[in-house]
Amino acid sequence: MAEVGNGHYSSGTGHQYDRDKEVKAFDESKRGVKGLVDAGVTKIPLFFVEPPEVAAGGWSSTDDETGARLNIPIIDLGGAGKAGQRREEVARMIGRACETWGFFQVVNHGIEQKVLDGMIEGGRRFHELPGEEKMRFYSRDSKRKVRFYSNYGLYEARCANWRDTLLLEVAPEPLDPHEIPLTCREEAIECWKNMSALGNTLLELFSEALGLQSSYLQNIGCSEGQVLLAHYYPACPEPDLTLGVSKHSDPDFFTILLQDHIGGLQVLHQGQWVNVTPVNGALVINIGDLLQLVSNGRFKSVEHRVTASAVGQRISIPCFFLNNRFPFRVYGPIKELLTEDNPPIYKDILLHEFLSHSRAKGLDKALDKFKLCQ
Ligand SMILES: O=C(O)CCC(=O)C(=O)O
Ligand SMILES: [Fe+2]
Numbered sequence: 001m002a003e004v005g006n007g008h009y010s011s012g013t014g015h016q017y018d019r020d021k022e023v024k025a026f027d028e029s030k031r032g033v034k035g036l037v038d039a040g041v042t043k044i045p046l047f048f049v050e051p052p053e054v055a056a057g058g059w060s061s062t063d064d065e066t067g068a069r070l071n072i073p074i075i076d077l078g079g080a081g082k083a084g085q086r087r088e089e090v091a092r093m094i095g096r097a098c099e100t101w102g103f104f105q106v107v108n109h110g111i112e113q114k115v116l117d118g119m120i121e122g123g124r125r126f127h128e129l130p131g132e133e134k135m136r137f138y139s140r141d142s143k144r145k146v147r148f149y150s151n152y153g154l155y156e157a158r159c160a161n162w163r164d165t166l167l168l169e170v171a172p173e174p175l176d177p178h179e180i181p182l183t184c185r186e187e188a189i190e191c192w193k194n195m196s197a198l199g200n201t202l203l204e205l206f207s208e209a210l211g212l213q214s215s216y217l218q219n220i221g222c223s224e225g226q227v228l229l230a231h232y233y234p235a236c237p238e239p240d241l242t243l244g245v246s247k248h249s250d251p252d253f254f255t256i257l258l259q260d261h262i263g264g265l266q267v268l269h270q271g272q273w274v275n276v277t278p279v280n281g282a283l284v285i286n287i288g289d290l291l292q293l294v295s296n297g298r299f300k301s302v303e304h305r306v307t308a309s310a311v312g313q314r315i316s317i318p319c320f321f322l323n324n325r326f327p328f329r330v331y332g333p334i335k336e337l338l339t340e341d342n343p344p345i346y347k348d349i350l351l352h353e354f355l356s357h358s359r360a361k362g363l364d365k366a367l368d369k370f371k372l373c374q
Contacts, residue, residue, distance in 0.1 A: 023047050023154060030138035031131045032150035032164035037234040048160045048242045055241055056307035070274045072267060073097045078108035095209030098287050102302030103267050105282040111194040113281055119191035120260050122184030123230030123315050126166050129183060137181060145169040146179045162242050162308040164232045171226040172325055192228050195256050195319040199223050202285060210295055212336060222253040225323025235312035244306030249365050251358040252288035252322035259284060262314035268303040289367045293346050296333035327352030346370050
């Protein structure tokens with residue numbers, strides 16, 4: 001079996017494969033994975049090939065021990081407003097979902113369907129622009145608040161993913177709307193405003209579920225920074241050999257994710273990959289590493305991945321709640337949550353320490369390094 005992901009690779013045919021050179025050429029084409037598909041590739045480049053035990057074709061299970069299909073919880077936010085009748089009940093349900101799954105879907109979240117559909121279509125229009133037009137947004141410079149790229153960490157990752165991304169850093173500093181590509185400008189602004197409001201409601205519910213004042217998590221800056229992405233997963237000619245996103249947990253406080261009807265997102269639950277089945281109009285919410293940290297491990301930042309598919313294209317729109325513009329902010333387990341029976345399990349850490357470790361680790365779980373007892 002061929003060995004991949006260690007710089008130089010010697011294929012079964014005996015010729016030398018220069019991985020670094022291929023990766024660089026791919027990056028410098030500035031056309032992303034969509035560019036490969038448009039060029040008509042029928043075999044994926046080797047730097048996309050996951051080891052066989054990792055690729056999606058190798059393992060997937062979605063049933064519990066009774067054979068019933070496992071699913072992440074779906075929570076109805078109707079009546080969960082500030083003075084709503086279901087507020088307490090919903091906070092409890094959310095708390096349970098965050099403790100057990102780290103993932104749930106919400107319906108009746110108050111964001112109009114046309115805003116969601118508009119953003120999916122806006123994302124699609126951007127990624128389906130002619131290559132030359134998209135190229136001018138192509139960048140890996142994290143100082144740029146608007147950038148198109150394929151594979152965050154392309155050069156560091158063991159293996160590339162079958163996916164392109166448009167990134168918009170919408171907060172904490174206001175993003176000049178003129179910087180956003182015209183093909184999705186209005187849609188992105190509308191989507192972000194709505195997701196930002198929903199994010200604040202969720203933070204209140206998370207705070208209440210933890211037994212804290214409603215505004216606690218907002219007050220410590222959990223919704224200060226927001227990054228809106230439009231991922232594009234082209235159809236893949238060899239979907240069993242690669243992934244749309246490798247297994248990872250999100251390095252933020254939490255994520256709101258809009259996905260289209262294609263599917264492919266999977267959550268690692270009790271050792272099994274569970275499909276996050278698309279529900280029309282629903283949004284997927286997941287806890288990130290930083291909420292796991294501040295909740296002292298009570299809320300779980302759960303690993304997930306996206307499979308590649310022969311059908312497509314799939315579009316997803318995550319909004320990450322993370323502020324990487326205040327690198328010297330310190331986060332650690334919230335003191336009010338600690339007792340003799342619940343001592344801190346993590347250190348207090350500087351945001352930039354955590355983020356640079358998380359970046360260096362690529363897409364693996366970074367929080368473990370900051371445990372007090374290793
Ligand atoms: O596209 C998806 O469904 C998930 C993407 C994801 O996990 C991420 O961007 O961190
Ligand atoms: Fe993720």
